[in-house]
Amino acid sequence: MPWWWWPVGFLTAGVAAAELGMGVSEELSWLPYAITGLVVVAGLLWLGRLRVAVRGSELLVDDARLPVRFVTDAIPLDVNGRRELLGVSADPMAFVVVRPWVAGAVQIVLDDPDDPTPYWVVSSRRPQRLASALLAAAGRE
Structure with missing residues (x-):
């Protein structure tokens, strides 16, 4: 905060x-x-308690868990990219965890046939680092 x-x-x-x-x-x-x-x-x-981490084969965002096998891409966003993604072009089915006082974010594109969620948007002070960690854990880097 x-x-x-x-x-x-x-x-x-x-x-x-x-x-x-x-x-x-x-x-x-x-x-x-x-x-x-x-x-x-x-x-x-x-x-200020919200924690975001990649541990083993999962992305942890507070109490939400995402298996990285469903991650197809992780796109670091600056403040303008986050604003655009969460504005008019937002998908109502997206999972969003943003803190307004954190400028950066990561868009995590998913491919899970059993889940209608197209992507996650997660605030991060280090979006590049989070995106790299996600792609490495998913074996896509």
């Missing part, structure tokens, strides 16, 4: 804690700050 979410989150937590702390005794005045601070840390860590 963007670095600036952390200061904004803590500023918001501070304001909320100040409001909540108005009715708290002096001995416990630190408690609203501790609680809202922990909530912000947990929330921001949860938002």
Whole structure:
């Protein structure tokens, strides 16, 4: 996630804690700050938790798994390519996992006769590296 979410989150937590702390005794005045601070840390860590990896013969995207034997191509996308692919030319059957704060992505073209999904679009900070790893695991490089 963007670095600036952390200061904004803590500023918001501070304001909320100040409001909540108005009715708290002096001995416990630190408690609203501790609680809202922990909530912000947990929330921001949860938002940035998505992991994308090629392990063995599978692509793992959070809890989704794709056997690489169905991958026919992996195309790295820059921000403009991602915008075009997810815009007017988007296929409604595509599997999409994108994070708006990540500029790059990979289009993973599939050939699975039992699955109507034509491709996956996955955000990646290193789209070239992910595409190369996918093609190598699929034996297409």
